[in-house]
Every structure is written in C-alpha cells, then in structure tokens.
Amino acid sequence: MTIDFISAENGGLRLYDTDSARPEKGFWSDNVEFLAAVVRGGVAESVFGSSSMDFASEEGFDTDDGAMHLWKRTLERAGI
Numbered sequence: 001m002t003i004d005f006i007s008a009e010n011g012g013l014r015l016y017d018t019d020s021a022r023p024e025k026g027f028w029s030d031n032v033e034f035l036a037a038v039v040r041g042g043v044a045e046s047v048f049g050s051s052s053m054d055f056a057s058e059e060g061f062d063t064d065d066g067a068m069h070l071w072k073r074t075l076e077r078a079g080i
Helices: 032-040 066-078
Strands: 003-009 012-016 027-029 043-049
Touching: 003 066, 012 032, 012 066, 027 032, 032 066, 043 066
Parallel strands: 003 043
Antiparallel strands: 003 012, 012 027
C-alpha cells in the first residue's frame, strides 16, 4: 500500500492508494495516531491533494489550512 492522494472530509483526512484494487474507499480518520499508522504502511514520493485540502473549512475544519496542519502532524508522527 502506498498513499498517493489525500482529501479533506468531515473534519478529517481520507488517504488513498490509487493503485489499490479499491482506491475509491481510502482510509478516513480525524485521529493523528490512526493516520500516522496508515502512512507508516507506505507513502509515495509525491502525494497529491484534492482541492478540498485548500478549502478545508468547507469540509468541517475550523480554517482552510486545518487539513494541511493535520497532514503535517500525521507525517511528523509517522516519522516522515
């Protein structure tokens, strides 16, 4: 599994492995520990983001940069 696409959704992140058999499902969470565990399973050299990452306040975050802050905390927690 290699995470290569992310989107903001309902105050959390959905992480996708677009090469998997069912990329439409992804992994959703608003919990840094869970997201970091998923990322430890593999993350692509380049990860692309949905436009929802830029407009995170429309997806349940307090601010538009909330989703990026969660993603950065996830990567730090995962040791990446």
